[in-house]
Amino acid sequence: MTVHPSLQNYADAWTHSIEAIAELVQPLVEGEWNRRTPCPGWSVRDIVSHVIGMECEMLGDPRPIHSLPRDLYHVRDDHTRYMEMQVDVRRHHTAPEMTSELEYTIIRRNRQLRNENRSPDTMVRAPLGAEQTLETAMRARAFDIWVHEQDLRTALNRPGNLDSPGAIVTRDALLAALPKVVAKKAGAPPNSAVVIDVSGPVEFLRTVRVNADGRGSVDGSPSLGPVVTLATDWETYFRLACGRVRPAAVADRVKIDGDLDLAEAILREFAVTP
Template sequence: MTVHPSLQTYADAWTHSLEAITELVTPLVEGEWNRATPCPAWSVRDIVSHVIGLETEFLGDPRPIHTLPRDLYHVKSDFARYMEMQVDVRRHHTAPEMVAELEYVLIRRARQLRNENRAPDARVRAPLGAEQTLELAMRMRAFDSWVHEQDLRAALGRPGNLDSPGAHITRDVLLEALPKVIAKDAGAPPNSAVVIDVHGPLEFLRTVRIGPDGRGTVDGSPSLGPVVTLATDWETYYRLACGRVRPAAVADRVKVDGDQELGAVILREFAVTP
């Protein structure tokens, strides 16, 4: 491959998840495409449509000319409206049409990656007419693809790949959001520390330290006197952080030590995906 070495990890993770998604949905019969997933308001078909749509945009294809129905209650922002367009336009596609388009876009994107020679800081297309670096775009495609692979696995009863390359990228993306979640959104007090202890297929311990100015930072060193310690398994962690489940639904899988009130606020603010 000619892809820049710093982008190879993202390319590999993306490939792993897209191939897994294709394997998951290829044998499905028509009715199974309508199964609900943990992704709010989206079915199996909708998630595959979303994946196809974003990959075609990454290829430079024009967005569909389509008017969204007025009764899509879950579409509440310009960002959601942007994402829903590629989904709604495919809602009446048949199972064979969906699989064929997914396989074709995977072939095209794999070819694009093989020929990719741009630098990581090259500017590329982003949602809503914005721009982003190629590195950020590839990182977020790897993250998004893995999370949606897990949505499909949950809907279809096919668990797996909780420690795959995409899982590691997802962990890092979600951890970057922790300082804002804990320091700003949950309002943890200055000069305090919150520990997140995660076990399972991916194990990690991180401490969010809130400085005297109220800003948070995250590191891998333990804290001797955290104001709160949250302990849970990796699957519950990512589901909470990606808004796939509410804290009350997994209360038995999250242990809160220390300030119970602050712990509850942190969990309430834990979801970071749009």
Template sequence: MTVHPSLQNYADAWTHSIEAIAALVGPLAEGDWNRRTPCPGWSVRDVVSHVIGMECEMLGDPRPIHTLPRDLYHVKDEFSRYMEMQVDVRRHHTSPEMTAELEYTIIRRNRQLRNENRAPDAVVRAPLGKEQTLEVAMQMRAFDVWVHEQDLRAALDEPGDLDSPGAQVARDTLLAALPKVVAKKAGAPRNSAVVFDVHGPVEFMRTVRVDAEGRGTVDGAPSLGPAVTLALDWETYVRLACGRVRAAAVADRIKVDGDQDLADAILREFAVTR
């Protein structure tokens, strides 16, 4: 059997992005694996190690037994320690070791997807020993792999795939986080609206509405009198939302109309992943 039809778009997006990663890193010289990426604290090798490690966890492989060094400045909490384990254990792996493990992991995951017959609401393991549905797990793997593909492209100066299937998954995943960013974290006033006008390879306009109880929702209907409108390109939106850059560094790529203080608060809280 194949993956459930409602999960096929996540499988397709994952496949497209992870094959792009394999193509990007396959020809790299040993020194190129040490290039810094926009992902804080991680090199090209580290990003690929993370991807391999997370896919191995989807396969049900046991996590490595490993003690992290104490001087990793980007490891600040339990979640980052969890993620770092799969990375640090591979930090001294050579280029051939990295590409071989990546290729083998892709083969195994492709086989798993071809044989996947669980329902979307089947419960699978999540980071930190938690649980999630298979649908959420596949969505997050498609999203994560695309974001890290972009990290690698930035490090290797190989732009592309900003409108790929993974980009569409990333759009939906990041949009779902907007109400919390605007209503809760940035503290937008009750009975207000904030418009996001995004252009480029992926284009959309969305309105986050904050109701009388302070709850936020997002929809595609325009607002006649928004408190603030933020216009920016898709690549900048992704870099901000994924914590790859601060708003001050890309201020020239963001147009603000309306309440500047609210816009600043939103941009300050815009990162929803790392």
């Protein structure tokens, strides 16, 4: 690949996860495409449709002209409406149509990545008519594809790749969102610290520090007197942070030490994906 070195890890993570998705869905019979996934409102077919659609947008393809049904409960705002368009337009596609389009889209995107020589700060297309840097776009695609790979694995009872390159990209993206969750949304007090202790295939300990002005930051140094410590496993962590499960459903997998009210506020605001 000729992709910029700072983008290579995102390209590698994307490739690993999207090839895993293709392998997962290739042998599925028609009925299995309708299985529910942890992603609200979406079936296996819907997730693959979303993957195809978003990668086509990275290729610069025009968006479909399509009217959405009015009864989709999970479509609540402009962002979810935007994402649903690529999904609903493929809702009645057959299994062979889905796998063929996925395979063709992967071939086209791999070719694009092999020839990618733009700098990371090049502005490219983003959802809702916005723009973003190429680095932001590639990081988002690596994150999105890995999370949806895990959605499919859950739906199909095929666990795996919890420590793959995409998992590391996802960890970093979720950690970057922690200061806002803890300091702004959950309202942790100034001059306090919250420790997140995660075990399992992706293991880490991070401290979110809230300064005197109420602004949060995250680092890898332990805190001597955290106001709250949350300990859980990696799978529970990313499922909570990606809105795939509610805190009450995994209460037995999250250990809380310290201020219970603040801990519950943090967990209520833990989901950071749209």
